[in-house]
Amino acid sequence: VPAGAVSLRCCSTRVSLEDVNRPVIDRIIRVDHAGEYGANRIYAGQMAVLGRSSVGPVIQQMWNQEKDHLKKFNELMVAYRVRPTVLLPFWNVAGFVLGAGSALLGKKGAMACTVAVEESISDHYNSQIRTLMEEDPEKYKELLQVIKQFRDDEREHHDIGLEHDAEAAPAYSVLKTAIQLGCKAAIFLSERI
DSSP: OOTTOOOOSSOOOOSOGGGSOHHHHHHHHHHHHHHHHHHHHHHHHHHHHHTTSTTHHHHHHHHHHHHHHHHHHHHHHHHTTOOOOTTHHHHHHHHHHHHHHHHHTOHHHHHHHHHHHHHHHHHHHHHHHHHHHHHOTTTTHHHHHHHHHHHHHHHHHHHHHHHTTGGGSTTHHHHHHHHHHHHHHHHHHHHHO
């Protein structure tokens, strides 16, 4: 594991489950798991359309990181005994359709989708970091480390999207706004259901 990176091995949580703020932790882990699941489906859709194109390796690299993120949140769900959102079957289809649909617009469309989604997720992760820091940074040290690392990965994906001409996609600002509204709705619902 590179210096400063988070180990993606099984959670070594030493915090007693009775010591955590259950509603906050349940909401954070549930929505983050759903988000990483959705991101995996988006990249799967993009790869189905653009996997053999020149941008395929770039999408695959980002998808591989998202697979690691999902694996970690699967582990955290078990460690913290958090149930997944009941909306996973919907996110399965919606994520793939969003990924494939944006990729049908070409490389720029796929990258516009990446920029919109990753910006939304990194902002959401920042909000969670603030919440956990206000709760008890020492108690949630491991979870904070995971979320900070994943936020940084999402920012990197955002920047990769910009470097690959996301802003030149047809109707970029409309597309970005629509996708980000969808992300906000998905976050709201996945936290609660």
